[in-house]
Amino acid sequence: MTDTPINVLLFGAGGRMGRHLFRIISSEGHRCLEVEARQDPDVCGALDEHLQQASMVIDFSSPEGTTLLLERLLVRPVPCVIGTTGLSASHQKTIDSLAERVPLICASNFSVGLNLLLSLTAQAAGALAPESFDVEIVEAHHRHKKDAPSGSAQVLVASVQTGRASSAGSASSAGSTRKPDPVLFHGPGMTDGRPTGSIGVAAVRGGDVVGEHTVFFLGDGERIELSHRATDRVIFANGAWRAAIWLLEQRPGRYTMKDVLGL
Incomplete structure (x- = not known):
């Protein structure tokens, strides 16, 4: 100070x-x-x-x-x-x-808690194989927010990709590259299934929600949820x-x- x-x-x-x-x-x-x-x-x-x-x-x-x-x-x-x-x-x-x-x-979000969520998301993504765990990111904001998905949701996508890339890099030989994971922006009329390793993103808009972000790691028989909810701007x-x-x-x-x- x-x-x-x-x-x-x-x-x-x-x-x-x-x-x-x-x-x-x-x-x-x-x-x-x-x-x-x-x-x-x-x-x-x-x-x-x-x-x-x-x-x-x-x-x-x-x-x-x-x-x-x-x-x-x-x-x-x-x-x-x-x-x-x-x-x-x-x-x-x-x-x-x-x-x-x-x-x-x-930065898209200056919350201490949300930035900790970014680190935890990267850590989880590096530990959970994309072949076994699907990733879904759901964000919710007030009815007046104009952009979707939120900037924080997009940074969470990058955190998943960073975590996976770090894990793949440590397990592979030097010089190898990994293709970026496809990102699925869910919306009305979406009917196709999801490719393995893809990252789903969904946005909810309504009421006076300050900001909520949840990252789901969905496997067979188990799931992990990492969430941050802001109640005051x-x-x-x-x-x-x-x-x-x-x-x-x-x-x-x-x-x-x-x-x-x-x-």
């Missing part, structure tokens, strides 16, 4: 996450420079002005807003936490370029602020919440 007050550019300040972050940051004596991506009449001008004063940027805006922010950060690099979901391959490429100049974290804001403070002492590079948490 930094004892010296800092200026934090909070992009997406009017959203749910933005409001939580404003309360947390202000309560610790720091100053929030607020920009609202959808309502500010001059978003670009506000970003340009506040970046001159900011020691840290936290972005929970929109893919379009993140595009505007990244364009400016390439001109005036500032340590950055990006929590916007639904980013494209082009976004990721720009983020990689920016990480050569400043420390940053781009403040956990994400707390995690994002924890990441921001941690970044202030890091060298340029692209980091993950696993780095922040030491997982």
Whole structure:
């Protein structure tokens, strides 16, 4: 925790996450420079002005807003936490370029528990043979969430693939490669069976669900379920602020919440 007050550019300040972050940051004596991506009449001008004063940027805006922010950060690099979901391959490429100049974290979920779930999922996937255990990932969110499947569900898919690849690599000869596991996005009208080793993903939208993710490892005669349920969005804001403070002492590079948490 930094004892010296800092200026934090909070992009997406009017959203749910933005409001939580404003309360947390202000309560610790720091100053929030607020920009609202959808309502500010001059978003670009506000970003340009506040970046001159900011020691840290936290972005929970929109893919379009993140595009505007990244364009400016390439001109005036500032340590950055990006929590916007639904980013494209082009976004990721720009983020990689920016990480050569400043420390940053781009994550789909800042919950401590969810990031532990990622590690546990990789560990289980490495221990359970894909020929014997089918993997299903089910995520649920509130009715207003626009992207599906969630960013966290996609990272869980990557965790399964990482765990399996690590297990296959340790058991195979050097230089051998393993084909990526096919990913099945379940939806209405899906009638085909599942290929061996595939990873199923299903999304549920409704009500006021903050965020739930369950990974099923389904075998004959047994199954394993790994779940995380968020009941209050403040956990994400707390995690994002924890990441921001941690970044202030890091060298340029692209980091993950696993780095922040030491997982």
